[in-house]
Amino acid sequence: MNIEPSLPECRALVLFGATGDLAKRMLWPSLYALDCDGLLPVIFQLIGAATSQLSQQDFIAKVKESIQTSANKQLYNDVAFERFSKRIQYVPVDIKADHGLEPLRAVLAPAGDHKPEGGVIFYLSTGPQLFGPICLALREIGIVDKLSRIVVEKPIGTNTDTARITNDAIGAAFDEGQIFRIDHYLGKEAVQNLVALRFANSIFEPLWNANAIEQVQITVAETVGVDGRWPFYDSTGALRDMVQSHLLQLLCLVAMEPPASFTPSAVRNEKVKVLWSLRPITGADVVTQTVRGQYSAGFCGGKAVVGYRDETGAGANATSDTETFIAIRAEIDNWRWAGVPFYLRTGKRLQDRMSEIVIQFRPAPHNIFADIGATLAPNTLLIKLQPDEKITLTLMHKKPDVNETRLGEVGLNLSVDEIFGQTRRRIAYERMLLDVLRGNSALFVRRDEVEASWKWIDGIIDGWRTSGYQAKSYSAGSWGPTAAIALTERHGHSWHE
Numbered sequence: 001m002n003i004e005p006s007l008p009e010c011r012a013l014v015l016f017g018a019t020g021d022l023a024k025r026m027l028w029p030s031l032y033a034l035d036c037d038g039l040l041p042v043i044f045q046l047i048g049a050a051t052s053q054l055s056q057q058d059f060i061a062k063v064k065e066s067i068q069t070s071a072n073k074q075l076y077n078d079v080a081f082e083r084f085s086k087r088i089q090y091v092p093v094d095i096k097a098d099h100g101l102e103p104l105r106a107v108l109a110p111a112g113d114h115k116p117e118g119g120v121i122f123y124l125s126t127g128p129q130l131f132g133p134i135c136l137a138l139r140e141i142g143i144v145d146k147l148s149r150i151v152v153e154k155p156i157g158t159n160t161d162t163a164r165i166t167n168d169a170i171g172a173a174f175d176e177g178q179i180f181r182i183d184h185y186l187g188k189e190a191v192q193n194l195v196a197l198r199f200a201n202s203i204f205e206p207l208w209n210a211n212a213i214e215q216v217q218i219t220v221a222e223t224v225g226v227d228g229r230w231p232f233y234d235s236t237g238a239l240r241d242m243v244q245s246h247l248l249q250l251l252c253l254v255a256m257e258p259p260a261s262f263t264p265s266a267v268r269n270e271k272v273k274v275l276w277s278l279r280p281i282t283g284a285d286v287v288t289q290t291v292r293g294q295y296s297a298g299f300c301g302g303k304a305v306v307g308y309r310d311e312t313g314a315g316a317n318a319t320s321d322t323e324t325f326i327a328i329r330a331e332i333d334n335w336r337w338a339g340v341p342f343y344l345r346t347g348k349r350l351q352d353r354m355s356e357i358v359i360q361f362r363p364a365p366h367n368i369f370a371d372i373g374a375t376l377a378p379n380t381l382l383i384k385l386q387p388d389e390k391i392t393l394t395l396m397h398k399k400p401d402v403n404e405t406r407l408g409e410v411g412l413n414l415s416v417d418e419i420f421g422q423t424r425r426r427i428a429y430e431r432m433l434l435d436v437l438r439g440n441s442a443l444f445v446r447r448d449e450v451e452a453s454w455k456w457i458d459g460i461i462d463g464w465r466t467s468g469y470q471a472k473s474y475s476a477g478s479w480g481p482t483a484a485i486a487l488t489e490r491h492g493h494s495w496h497e
């Protein structure tokens with residue numbers, strides 16, 4: 001039974017940072033696609049808010065260009081865009097100026113007797129330092145009410161304390177039920193399918209624990225470098241940028257107990273319990289349980305690339321020790337997972353772009369084929385999230401042969417592209433925006449999850465500081481520092497590559 005309070009339909013979305021990079025690459029193209037599919041409310045205004053003094057016409061031209069150059073460009077046509085553009089209004093705002101959000105009030109709450117009905121979504125696609133000031137200003141000009149929703153992007157803070165301050169600032173204007181913290185990994189189809197795989201099938205659950213599972217690996221490997229984001233990235237690093245959010249969310253979905261239903265509280269209650277159960281990695285333990293790396297010059301995708309310290313924007317910081325790679329051996333101290341290592345790994349300028357989860361089961365307890373020289377490989381469930389979506393279960397199989405019994409590993413493959421090939425691949429933000437519109441926060445991160453994950457991350461960062469743990473160099477185009485191999489091999493495990 002769905003017992004979550006639900007929010008009614010909205011009348012408008014205000015996009016702060018409307019001319020920014022995320023808005024251009026993801027948000028406008030996603031809103032356009034939802035409109036093409038008839039998934040936006042009939043009366044639904046899209047208000048672009050940013051500091052530039054742009055005319056309405058120039059702004060619409062920018063939105064048009066962003067759609068035409070996006071992953072959804074094949075959806076573009078003049079008629080559909082003409083209809084979409086009628087929803088859009090550009091409102092210049094300046095959060096740093098006194099009364100800088102007044103122009104918004106004039107649009108959303110015009111003077112006079114007619115009071116528009118329905119909630120407004122405020123989407124903050126801005127730097128996190130603006131979350132607090134924008135929320136405060138929205139409250140002060142009186143355009144926040146019980147029907148409003150607020151959407152914020154990661155990072156929420158840079159550690160537990162700053163996350164609390166940011167959450168408090170947002171919470172001063174909005175109730176928790178009105179706050180949608182985006183982790184775009186939760187909007188990916190393959191990530192949602194992980195929940196379906198675990199909880200819509202009965203065959204996995206009896207095996208989904210320390211009795212049957214030997215180790216779990218979660219890898220999010222990227223071939224891109226810091227992509228012109230040096231100043232942000234250098235003060236952030238891979239642990240804060242990727243592990244605190246995306247990798248820990250994936251870990252939660254793999255490790256959580258079955259929720260009673262697919263409702264926001266039920267799912268998020270189970271996820272946060274996993275975060276609370278993560279064994280802290282602190283002090284000198286960081287040296288054996290984590291590996292930090294930073295890429296040096298090398299070859300990626302067949303082309304020569306510079307090292308992190310020589311990236312554009314590095315300037316005088318050429319001695320930076322920020323990690324662009326991180327591998328962690330994590331453990332979850334609860335009944336289900338006691339003793340099972342969860343190896344997490346992410347990095348930039350690695351050999352391949354791929355995200356995957358590998359569940360390796362324990363070996364068969366006795367090999368009845370040993371006398372004929374057969375070795376048995378443990379069964380593995382491989383869940384590929386990107387670039388292709390695929391689930392493979394490896395089994396030992398007899399090779400057809402009348403003369404002798406020979407065994408080999410065979411994969412049972414389920415390729416999402418082959419089965420559902422005709423279905424258009426969605427940008428993760430399409431699903432996230434639709435959920436905000438429908439008031440469904442199951443795929444958004446709750447305050448306690450953010451703070452619990454920061455607490456674990458803070459322990460590691462503190463351990464690096466006190467033990468003086470420097471990032472190890474790895475060549476761009478490799479799989480990270482060799483120490484990352486030792487992290488698993490020491491325990492008799494190998495990375496899946």
Ligand code: BG6
Nearest residue numbers: 154184222224241242246355386
């Ligand atoms: C973002 C990080 O959250 O996720 C980026 O800030 C990273 O550094 C990106 O490149 C990866 O997302 P995706 O969807 O391309 O795997």
